[in-house]
Amino acid sequence: MVKLPQIIMLLGSGELGKEFIIAAQRLGNRTIAVDRYPDAPAMQVADESEVISMLDGDALEAIVQKHQPDIIVPEIEAIRTEKLAEFERRGIKVIPTAKATNYTMNRDRIRELAATQLGLRTARYGYATTLEETIAVCQKIGFPNVIKPVMSSSGKGQSIVTDPTEIERAWDEAIAGSRGDTQKVIIEEFINFEIEITLLTIKQWKGPTLFCDPIGHRQERGDYQESWQPAALSKSQIEQAQMIATKLTDSLGGAGIFGVEFFVTSDEVIFSELSPRPHDTGMVTLISQNLNEFELHLRAILDLPIPAIEQFGPSASAVILAREHSNSIIFDGVDDALGDTDVDLRLFGKPDSRPYRRMGVALAKGDSIQEARLKATKAANLVKIVRH
Ligand SMILES: Nc1ncnc2c1ncn2[C@@H]1O[C@H](COP(=O)(O)OP(=O)(O)OP(=O)(O)O)[C@@H](O)[C@H]1O
Numbered sequence: 087m088v089k090l091p092q093i094i095m096l097l098g099s100g101e102l103g104k105e106f107i108i109a110a111q112r113l114g115n116r117t118i119a120v121d122r123y124p125d126a127p128a129m130q131v132a133d134e135s136e137v138i139s140m141l142d143g144d145a146l147e148a149i150v151q152k153h154q155p156d157i158i159v160p161e162i163e164a165i166r167t168e169k170l171a172e173f174e175r176r177g178i179k180v181i182p183t184a185k186a187t188n189y190t191m192n193r194d195r196i197r198e199l200a201a202t203q204l205g206l207r208t209a210r211y212g213y214a215t216t217l218e219e220t221i222a223v224c225q226k227i228g229f230p231n232v233i234k235p236v237m238s239s240s241g242k243g244q245s246i247v248t249d250p251t252e253i254e255r256a257w258d259e260a261i262a263g264s265r266g267d268t269q270k271v272i273i274e275e276f277i278n279f280e281i282e283i284t285l286l287t288i289k290q291w292k293g294p295t296l297f298c299d300p301i302g303h304r305q306e307r308g309d310y311q312e313s314w315q316p317a318a319l320s321k322s323q324i325e326q327a328q329m330i331a332t333k334l335t336d337s338l339g340g341a342g343i344f345g346v347e348f349f350v351t352s353d354e355v356i357f358s359e360l361s362p363r364p365h366d367t368g369m370v371t372l373i374s375q376n377l378n379e380f381e382l383h384l385r386a387i388l389d390l391p392i393p394a395i396e397q398f399g400p401s402a403s404a405v406i407l408a409r410e411h412s413n414s415i416i417f418d419g420v421d422d423a424l425g426d427t428d429v430d431l432r433l434f435g436k437p438d439s440r441p442y443r444r445m446g447v448a449l450a451k452g453d454s455i456q457e458a459r460l461k462a463t464k465a466a467n468l469v470k471i472v473r474h
Pocket residue numbers: 209232234238239240241242244274275276277278282305308309310347358359
């Protein structure tokens with residue numbers, strides 16, 4: 087028997103956390119939203135909030151002592167994951183598992199699990215901790231390649247390197263964009279994919295692993311710009327992706343939704359990386375499914391049934407990005423954007439902006455993927471972030 091309410095502590099309180107808290111609140115749970123800055127999106131809808139550095143083990147200990155959560159739900163990667171392992175040993179549920187948060191915080195750990203332990207196809211890769219090593223690995227991998235810090239997300243510190251003259255700049259950017267003090271980069275073969283997708287994979291405590299229809303997406307600067315569902319994949323490509331996602335999520339264990347990212351070429355489905363939590367490109371499910379990725383995450387975590395995942399047809403999302411630094415955010419054009427049928431918006435309520443910070447997302451349904459993408463992009467472009 088599942089007993090509600092549960093006390094749920096969310097570590098990371100951005101746009102993804104906000105929708106998760108809304109789902110948790112709707113089923114009557116008690117929620118605590120945590121992030122490094124006050125008034126973060128999820129804090130605006132949670133019962134309580136805490137502002138701490140989630141990389142600080144003592145600060146995590148203090149808020150866990152104070153709130154005594156039943157469940158800890160990580161929403162970002164940058165968390166002191168050793169501390170999560172300790173909480174797990176003490177009987178608090180860490181979603182999906184402390185191991186999964188540790189593996190995915192470090193690109194090298196999840197890559198070793200996928201490529202070495204499970205033998206899955208990934209881009210060819212190597213690691214380096216100095217500029218000299220980076221040059222040597224680039225020679226081995228060839229050009230173009232992609233250089234990324236092992237610890238970063240949303241494309242931070244990532245560059246495509248087309249020839250040897252660009253290596254030094256890419257190394258400098260990777261080190262500058264690296265989270266924490268690790269000076270380690272991964273150099274990956276550039277995959278010239280036809281499409282890249284996220285396969286939302288729902289791992290349940292008891293029931294079978296479930297999948298959403300694949301989500302196609304387009305990225306710029308390593309960050310998502312638009313996504314759509316269903317992505318046009320063959321039956322065999324979907325089966326390959328599902329098989330790979332099952333192997334990975336079985337190995338990480340626990341319960342919850344995972345965003346498993348793939349590059350799809352004409353003859354291969356290549357694993358890229360995964361998030362053990364809702365995925366930014368999965369925001370399209372806010373309009374495209376009967377249960378969105380946040381509700382699915384919650385149901386899986388709470389061991390509630392997921393009788394059916396219904397997909398409503400061609401749907402898309404497009405991001406609304408800030409252009410400049412500001413701490414007084416005013417959106418203009420919302421009325422124009424919402425004038426179309428089957429168009430919706432989420433404006434996240436982030437208290438300040440910086441160039442390229444994601445401030446909102448437009449959602450749309452259409453008769454075709456092309457129409458849904460056009461509608462979402464049009465709505466996103468109609469929303470302007472203006473000066474006070
Ligand atoms: N080896 C590669 N070949 C081709 N494109 C790549 C490669 N690696 C990364 N990219 C491009 O850069 C994007 C971001 O890369 P990746 O997902 O590894 O970064 P990230 O920082 O973890 O992003 P996020 O946290 O938003 O998922 C990919 O979605 C893809 O478009």
